[in-house]
Amino acid sequence: MARWVRADLRAHRGEALFLVLATAGIIVSLLLSGAFLAYGASPWQRVFTESNGAHVWIQTTAKADAGALAGLDGVESASRPYRTASATAELGGTRAKIQLRAADPEPPKVARPLMTEGRWLNKDDAAVAAAPQARAYTAASGEHRSGGKSGSGRTAARPANATGTAPSARSRAEAAGSVVLESSLARALWAEPGDLLHVRGSDGTDHALRVIGVAETAEERYSPGRTPGVGWVLPNALHQVEQEADQLGQAIGLRLDDRDDTDFAVQRAVTELGDDQIVAVSTWQQARDDAEGGGRLLGLLLGLFGLSALLAASLAVAGAISTRIRGHLRDIAILKAVGFTPAQLIRTFLVEHAALGLLGVACGALLTEILGPRLPGRLGEAMRLWQALPAHAWVPFAIPLAALLLITGTTALAAWRVGRVSPVPVARPATPAVRRMPGTVRRALGLRLPPALVLGWRGAFHSRARSSAAVARLAVPLLLITVVLGAWTTLDRLEHHPEKVGIPAALTVRGDGLDDAAVRRMLVGRPEVTAAYPGAEAKALVPGQTGTITLRGLGRHRDPYPLTIADGRAPYRSHEAVAGQGLLDLLDVRVGDWVRVTVGGNPQVLHIVGRSIEPEDDGRVISTTLDTLREGGIAPRPGFYHLVLDEDSDPAAVAAGLSSAIGGRADVREIPNPVRELSAVHGVLGGLVTVLALIALAELSTTIAAGVRDRRRDLLALRAIGLTPRQIMAVIVAGTGFTALAAALVGTAVGTLVSQWLIDLQGRSSGIGAGIAQQPPLAALLLLVAAVVVGAVAVSMLPASRAVRQRLADTLGDSL
Known part of the structure; x- marks a missing residue:
């Protein structure tokens, strides 16, 4: 068994190295995601536990x-x-x-x-x-x-x-x-x-x-x-x-x-005291989400991508071992004939690939534990905090163990085929059954296309089952890379264009005695401020009195605030409002319905005419005009002003200038963009793309090896009809290129749809709302497809040249 494993690893050094590196990268991604989940949740949980916190x-x-x-x-x-x-x-x-x-x-x-x-x-x-x-x-x-x-x-x-x-x-x-x-x-x-x-x-x-x-x-x-x-x-x-x-x-x-009985507890409290006596309600879930910020979202994002990459690596391992088994059918038959049992053969293949998985898992875990705390920024901070928590005693062992079990289980399913190989193999017929030439091949020959392209196309898709399996396995990591590009593009868009995520204003001004005249005097000589909108906020109780939402008035009927509307339209009449996805889900209402909220015992009936993108309060925000709040007696005067700046302005510099000009009579602050909390994700996503590229490269290696082996007898026929070694090598390279092209087209097309669906799903579940997803640029997708095809062609050059240089003979071994 040991001699067999050593010989197989010598023959496939590159593929074994790729599998080890891909597995190590996946473990690093999973451990970093666990660290970010702890970074987001554990500080608040520690305070809640030690303080005997209220729910x-x-x-x-x-x-x-x-x-x-x-x-x-x-x-x-x-x-x-x-x-x-x-x-x-x-x-x-x-x-x-x-x-x-x-x-x-x-x-x-x-x-x-x-x-x-x-x-x-x-x-x-x-x-x-x-x-x-x-x-x-x-x-x-x-x-x-x-x-x-x-x-x-x-x-x-x-x-x-x-x-x-x-x-x-x-x-x-x-x-x-x-x-x-x-x-x-x-x-x-x-x-x-x-x-x-x-x-x-x-x-x-x-x-x-x-x-x-x-x-x-x-x-x-x-x-x-x-x-x-x-x-x-x-x-x-x-x-x-x-x-x-x-x-x-x-x-x-x-x-x-x-602790999950918060809604019922609030209902009992309202019944006990009366709804006119309840001013506001907050729960431990709201406090936890507020404390976690972007760390938990980043951890979930990394965890999702890490598990997806683990699935892709498992498929790559299964494809690799299946290909090797097909390549060793004659050797397996001989081993069975001399007395090896099916269980011994299964153990041989299983131990080899389990050892590769164990090596990759161990390398990934050690690298994360040693180098993780030394990483710059939030990555290093998250790792240092995680290592100080009690859960760190078992999580770094549980995650690699689970990954190793998944890879081993996938390998075992593929290795089980070894035990089914007959000890007396059936020889393939010397003269294959005559098949009708496919119509695409006949038309390509009629167009006088290069024979290498035509024969390469036929070789890539001659077996529908094997070709489809190869394309699907290679398409999975490319699909995930496309999803990563979609997430990257969406984050960049929301970070550099905050108006797309419901933050059109850059600054907020608060202070006593603010009115339109005072704000106009304050903004004299400030051309970088393009507009100033008055606003007011109040905590309101929703029907059922199970939670508190934010009622916000922004702008006026004649000068409406530039809300980011995803569905419906903006409010511009009395008693019209727009709501975030979190509020619509909380009240189980849709655009076009009427809702009733209570502010300090005063009811307010509003007509929901649109859905807005709301990054604050989990989307549990209802926005109307300041005139509507004034008519209801909720906000007789503005509580703040939102300032919209020119695109080229620096919000920090403008805020500092305004603060100095008004002499401390008002508070000028930047409006935070929650997407900026995810700035550390760019480096992690880049590393994840590298891991997925390694998985795709390992799968390409398997596809090339299978293609060279399956076309061994075809090489004899190609040489017999007069093709030169260079043309034969072109046939092998073209077949690999066509397989990569098909996988790239399928992976990018499906990945674009999946990316938009996942991002919108996350937006709906977080309360922000759907409509923030941004598809990767077409140029980036075309570059990805081109890189995959060029990479496949480049990687297949060396195996193809080796196959052509080998001495070809139609032996009994080639017919088994």
Whole structure:
């Protein structure tokens, strides 16, 4: 057995090397996808587990009996009902919406904030005001003189305010209390323990709160204009900031017996308190998706491509072993005749290919474990985080083992044919049965085409079953390469043209006292700003009261916002709106239906006239005009303005210029493009294309070997009728080229359709909606087809020349 395996590997060195490299590349892709899935999910899961996180957070009015929700059926435990107040926080000229929660010195057992910097609240914070020790900043550079670093590892360097001047006199005032900030809000404000945070309640009065700590939670993170950040204060500090009873609310976190029972729990809460007492609802799924961002999508994308590549490699291995078995039928018959059992022969072929698979799997796993943490960017960060998790103890072994079992199982099915070979082979007839020449061959000869092309075409497709199998096996990796090109093209289109993914505006401006006149004055001398659209947002409850959606008003009837419409049309009349795919799925409605949402107890009935591309809130967004919200009493004045810039403008430079011009009276930020989170995928997709190309090359090697062997007797006939060695070599090369051309055409055509279907399917399932898929450029597809054909011709030159140089004889071995 060992001698047989060594001899076979010597005869097929290149093909064995290709199979090992392809298997190693597949394992690298699968392990990287596992690392990205852990990178996307594990940080949030760690915080949720350690903090004993709540599955549902319910915001209620101040008059509601929120504590009664702890006794509902299915609720395992609950946090205490926090008194809450909405306010605006400002630090160094940066503003953010904050929800202050009145907390006790004793941290709660459910949804306990995990301290990352500083300390938690204590009783002394209620009686003693912090000393007036505002940290000094240089007016020129805004660098903190202490040179400290935040807990996230970034250098604490920021301008003292938007104009770069020294802190104002009020920053030297004594603090009215202490506050612990949620980590995402602290990052947005560049806040650290010791900073003096200025908070403004509904009456417009500024109150200073000393930041004493930063904590992590498993709730939704702070998002400008969408989700306020959380700050914990003692009850007396909350009373000083907000003294109006009608401006207060409550928040309670519920931990459920069944974490998937969130919708039913919310329904019971609405029944218990009444829908007019529920202000907003958020679930652990929303918080997890918000925390995972693009990492999970990238992991799923890599996992899908890795499994597909594994399937392609399995087909390539099955084709290779089937071809070798057909090439060794005489040897197998002789081995059986001298006493080898079918089981021994099956083990011989199975062990050889299992050893090749094991070598490839081991190389891929070792390369990933050793070099993965040293990769730049998010790839290395994901690997380092993954190696620190408990799941890393078994996942790097489970994935290669599963891949090896799949390859071995596929090989076993093909090797089983060895046991069915007869020990006394039946000789093929010396004179084959006369077959009628195919019509295509007769017409080609009539057109006086080169004989090499005609005979090569006939040799490539003379056996329908074998030809179809060869074309199908080679078409699978080419199909996957086309899908990868489609994903690459779609990501590039959405990254460089964000208006195609529902983000036509580049900047958002928020601040108190903004109106059309103020925005026009602010934009004087700014030719790079082509349009400014007023807008407002509100959290709304949907029918059934099982979740919170975003109700957004953008533009006006006379000046509509340039929404990205995939189906239907844009709203331009009163009570018309467009919705994201996630909202349509949530409400089980279609374009043309009427929906009813509730904002703070006020119902709003809207006519869905179109479906828009919505990358935010899982597509659970309904957009209308600001005039419609104003008519319903929801948004009497704009809450922000979206600025559309010229294509050649730099959003960061424009934002910096506007911030300096308005002197910190408003907050100017770039609107994030979620596609940019997937920037690391380009390098991985490039590596995946290389892996698939290796699989295609291995399959080509198998196809060429089968073609040379099947045409061995034809070479005698071709030489007998007068063809030169060069013409005979051209026949073999042309046959391989035609097979590659057929596989390339089939693979690219089907791959284009599959790519569009998969991307739109992902868009629908994620809530963004179908209509974002972009087909690969025609030039790229033609280049791929040409590269496959040229590569097949180049690879087949050496085997064809060897076959022609061999001494040809019509022996008994050639007729078995």
